[in-house]
Amino acid sequence: MSEVVELTRGLVSIPSHDDETEAGDYIENWLREETDAEVTRDDAGNVVARRGPADAASLALVGHHDVVPPADSQTTAAGEYVVEERDGRLHGRGTADMKGAVAAAMLAFRDAAVGDTASGRTRSDDADRGGSDVDQPSELVFASFVGEEQGGVGARAAIEDGFAPDYAIVGEGSTGYSAEGATDVAVAHKGRRGSTVTARGSAAHASEPEAGENAVYRACDAVDVIRDLEFPAVEVFGEEVRGSVAVTEIDGGSAWNVIPEACEVTVDERTVPGERAPLERVEEIEGVEWTVEQDLPPMRCDDADFAETVLAAASDAQVADPELVSKPHATDAGWLAEAGTTCVVCGVAEPGEAHTDTESASIEVLERCYDIYRDAAERF
Known part of the structure; x- marks a missing residue:
């Protein structure tokens, strides 16, 4: 079993639809044991880790560890989450949205060589992987938020508390947009404004x-x-x-x-x-x-070079030819972009997988996203 599959299984098995505490504990403890990064947990329950010089340009790998309520078929009689592997996929609540991408980001955060890193490796050590041979330090950040399914509660709390990376790859789904199985890079997504007209x-x-x-x-x-x-x-x-x-x-x-x-x-x-x-x-x-009840912001990447950097990492990680695409759904990238972070979205989930009773994620794509996140961090 690959490390990303094992970590995904561990995360998915933890119920987090009405209380994200245990899942946050799992992520925080893993980061403290597996890295020597600076790891923090804020009052909202967000987990943030940082590697590299704080005064350098920063790239964040961003996800969320809350999920929507599971179907009866996705839990045991004791209320535990069911995780099953079959036909090259992991099945269970949160595999696609989005604990699989969180697991890939955690491992990439640990393993990526980003200048003067704790791993002792530099970009030049991995030039054969397509990365830059220039040892230019940068700060790599990992963040997993709570409350994304409740309108970005955790992301907004983190932003209000000063979370402000220069760039971010948000690991929501971008697989299967340009072609079946291709993991694309979304450079824009729609927002949602829900309102009521009262006559x-x-x-x-x-x-x-x-x-x-x-x-x-x-x-x-x-x-x-x-x-x-x-x-x-x-x-x-x-x-x-x-x-x-x-x-x-x-x-x-x-x-x-x-x-x-x-x-x-x-x-x-x-x-x-x-x-x-x-x-x-x-x-x-x-x-x-007319009254507005909810206004989840859209996202637009404002840096073509950054988008192409992530696209190059995605291209090297797969046989398919990924493309720059847009998403129809709002994500935490909207809140980050609104606050000034340059974002793209790149992740495991395929259209039609999230929030379903049969939610699953391709193991091949889980491993691919690890490669994309790590390579993008090293190219950054």
Whole structure:
């Protein structure tokens, strides 16, 4: 069994859908035992480790160790997580999203030669692996956050506490976007703005509808405004990222014979970097208010050289020809990019694996991501 598979199995076996403490303990203890890095654990539960000179340019390998609640088939009667290996894949909650990438990043953080490192090796020792032969020290950072599945709780706490690497590779899924099995490099992803349109009117008996103000009608007028909005789009290194807006729920009325006095419309917007759909236009309708409940930021890489550096590492790690792509889902890279960190996303998960009852990760891709993270750190 390879080291990355063994470490992934260990992480995945630890329940972390409602309490990440034990998983955080596992990561922290491993880092303290396997490296001589500076390891810290903040009040939120985030685990951060650092190697190399603090005044040098920094590259962070970033993940999260919380997961969504498992299906019954993914736990034992005692509540333990089931981890199974079959058909070249690891199956279990968190294998794809994203403890597999966390394990690969932990090992790459330990093993990468980044200038004057604790391992005693330098880039020139690994020139035959495609790395630079220039011994230029840099700081390598590892971070595993809590609360990503709750809207980036851990990432936001770390940023507020001063976490600010210059560059980051966030290990969310990027495999299978350009071609089946290829591990690509995402240079952009969409954000999500969830909002509510509230229409208010006045109740009346349905036999005399003119005696009231029908809130459902006002809500329908607002929906018409939303349907006519143009979706914003931006281009990132030749990759188009297009947003979307969709009404996903409508709730109004109290009885079949009462003119409704209130109606709520839920709106799901997938945002793109630097652009938002003008949803505030619905407030031009009498009796209509618009409220934002969640705004997960999108991400756009702002350094083509960094993107190409990670892409080169990805190319060397596989037979396929990976590409620069975009992702439809928000990740912690959005919070980091918003705070000033230059990000890309590169990781194990394939489309359709995360959050499913049959979640799994390819063992070949787990080992590949270790190679990508290590090589990218050495090229940085």
